[in-house]
Amino acid sequence: MSDIKQTVEQYLGVWNETDPARRRELVEWLYTEDVTYTDPLGAVSGWDGLDGFIAGARQQLSGLVFSLAGEVDAHHDIARFTWHLGTPGAAEPLAIGFDVVTVENGRISQVLGFLDKLPG
Numbered sequence: 001m002s003d004i005k006q007t008v009e010q011y012l013g014v015w016n017e018t019d020p021a022r023r024r025e026l027v028e029w030l031y032t033e034d035v036t037y038t039d040p041l042g043a044v045s046g047w048d049g050l051d052g053f054i055a056g057a058r059q060q061l062s063g064l065v066f067s068l069a070g071e072v073d074a075h076h077d078i079a080r081f082t083w084h085l086g087t088p089g090a091a092e093p094l095a096i097g098f099d100v101v102t103v104e105n106g107r108i109s110q111v112l113g114f115l116d117k118l119p120g
Helices: 003-016 020-030 046-060
Strands: 031-039 042-045 065-068 073-075 078-086 095-104 107-117
Touching (some): 003 046, 003 078, 003 107
16 A cells, blocks of 8 residues: 555544544644645644544534545645545445645645535
8 A cells, every 4th residue: 555545544534533532643643733624614724723623523424434435646745535425335425525635754734625525
């Protein structure tokens, strides 16, 4: 597995983590301290901002799981990928998104997210 694909899978793992203490550990391990995250639902920066944003999303997404949908396309220190959000084993995802991440020294420093499909 390429380093960037592994980083993307770890990124999705942070979003799937339901234990707040463990998720915070993962945020500090995977992201730079000054990480920026921007998508149509919000824009945050730093570990506190990102952790709080993910925590708010997890409250609304109970029982749903993020998964990688297709290949990770990467060059230099930038990667783009599509993700699905849904109930494990469901035929169709409830939401589909497309994210671009920038990696610095093995850690994510920027996330730009796009939402392609939202529930209802």
